[in-house]
Amino acid sequence: MxxxxxxxxxxxxxxxxxxxxxxxxxxxxxxxxxxxxxxxxxxxxxxxxxxxxxxxxxxxxxxxxxxxxxxxxxxxxxxxxxxxxxxxxxxxxxxxxxxxxxxxxxxxxxxxxxxxxxxxxxxxxxxxxxxxxxxxxxxxxxxxxxRGVLMGDTWRPWTVTGRVQETPDVTTFALAPADTAPAPAFRAGQYVSVRVELPDGARQTRQYSLSRATTGCPRRYITVKRVDGEVSAHLHDRIHPGATVEVSAPYGDVVIQDTGVPLLLASAGIGCTPMVAMLEELGANGHTGPVTVVHADRSPTTHALRADHLALAGKLPAAQTRFWYEHGPAEAPGEALGRADLTDIPLAPGLTAYLCGPLPFMRAVRDQLLARGVPADRVHYEVFGPDLWLARG
Structure with a gap:
């Protein structure tokens, strides 16, 4: 020290x-x-x-x-x-x-x-x-x-075996190992780095959450939103079935550690990807405890993996969903117009929360949870890109 x-x-x-x-x-x-x-x-x-x-x-x-x-x-x-x-x-x-x-x-x-x-x-x-x-x-x-890799050598070639257009700006890519080694195991909530060669010869890397738990399946899935960036645009425009990309082993420490407590899975925008995988993992493990699923988005049509979000939560016996949209329609049970607001959501004693989405959303949700007595060490978060939470206090 x-x-x-x-x-x-x-x-x-x-x-x-x-x-x-x-x-x-x-x-x-x-x-x-x-x-x-x-x-x-x-x-x-x-x-x-x-x-x-x-x-x-x-x-x-x-x-x-x-x-x-x-x-x-x-x-x-x-x-x-x-x-x-x-x-x-x-x-x-x-x-x-x-x-x-x-x-x-x-x-x-x-x-x-x-x-x-x-x-x-x-x-x-x-x-x-x-x-x-x-x-x-x-x-x-x-x-x-x-992960059984040499220090500093985490890359393997993976083949794109399929792609699905989830929304106008979100695509899911299915990946399978291009070599003979088995796909490494991972926990829902973890991510992989994807490295591609851009037209100018640069090899740029971005991290994407694994968006399906895929227990026992050799394929892996990433769900990518097109943003104002080089790699997401490259993936959307140039990567189709049969293409090869470099993918890291899975990493990330925001995984569900204790399934014996009430859980809150809160996301916004493309932050739903690790949460959908967590719901799939909970269902595969026969989870019966209370799970509250919170999501905020621009509209139902921009809510990537919306059908999976609802279906996987619906398979859990004690899960409830609360979705907020800036624009309608929001007519289904558990949906509302506006910003995410946890005021009227019951929070059971011992609750552990997992957050993923834009930093302002996660800060707002965390503040609401702390104000209602959830201990800070029970609020876990995942960010895409550099972690600015510490940089902004």
Whole structure:
């Protein structure tokens, strides 16, 4: 854990360093990509780099990690690291890349903070970095081993065996291994990384939840919404049955851990994909406990997997659905016009909630749950792309 001397320095400098972290992370990526342009082309999400989302997420993660070390000096914040490690493992990150980032991080800190970075300050924050990096490497090593892949080598070729147009801007792709190895097992709620070669030669990667539980089935399904991005457009426009894409082993730590408690599965938009898989998994396992299914969308016609959402919930003996749409019609039982509102939904004692959707939706639902007495550690969430929850407090 953080040494006493370093803890005192980090505590004293955290406000100043925290305020500069966004600029530091921006300089870090500029230096890194100037030295290794292949990382921008073939590893990092170019759209997130352009928008600044990636640097915001990095800055938030470092600040949160440092704060956790100060608040709980007796333990490493593995819960915080786990989400990052799963994402890194899905991208094939290897230990050597942490040393590369460290080199450019030190240079970026010196550029931004200048003479304020004394040897004492540099040593303290260097300790923070390596505690975080080594913690991530340890978790990632375990994740790779559990999936039977070499560290940093998570990719396999998969063949597209079918595609279904769910809504005008959402398509489900069926995938099967292109080699002779069996499809790896996974838990509902997990995701895979999909890597494609774009027309300019770049190999870009995005994460997609596995949208069906497919127990015992060699195929895997991802349901992709066309957004203002390179990879989703490439998949929609160019990937058809017979095409081959690179797919990672499954990762993600937002899975149902305890089926003996009441459950709330809340989603918005394309965030329904892991929730539909969770419902299928619950049904396959004969779940009989209470499950509340909440979803918000623009309209019934834009609600991807709507029929599956309803049918799978309907197979559970103690499940109820509550859907909200911005535009009608919303005439079926359990449907309403407007934004998701949990005010009148009964929340049983001991409830555990799982959330997936745009960050404002998840924040709103989480706030409602906390206000009604659901403990924070019983509210789990999944995000697509860099995790900005920490970056925004």
């Amino acid at each position: 953080l040494s006493d001397a370093s803890a005192a320095v980090v505590r004293a400098t955290l406000p100043a360093v925290g305020a500069a972290l966004d600029e530091i992370s921006s300089r870090l990526y500029s230096r890194l990509f100037a030295d290794h342009p292949e990382l921008s082309r073939d590893l990092f999400n170019r759209a997130n780099q352009t928008s600044g989302v990636q640097r915001q997420a990095l800055a938030g993660a470092i600040a949160a990690f440092a704060g956790a070390l100060l608040d709980h000096p007796d333990r490493r914040p593995d819960a915080l690291l786990s989400r990052i490690a799963h994402k890194h493992a899905s991208l094939g990150i290897s230990p050597g890349q942490y040393r590369l980032v460290h080199t450019h991080l030190l240079g970026a800190v010196a550029e931004v903070l200048g003479d304020a970075v004394t040897e004492e300050v540099a040593a303290a924050w260097n300790e923070v970095y390596w505690l975080m990096a080594n913690g991530l490497v340890a978790i990632e090593r375990r994740l790779y081993a559990e």
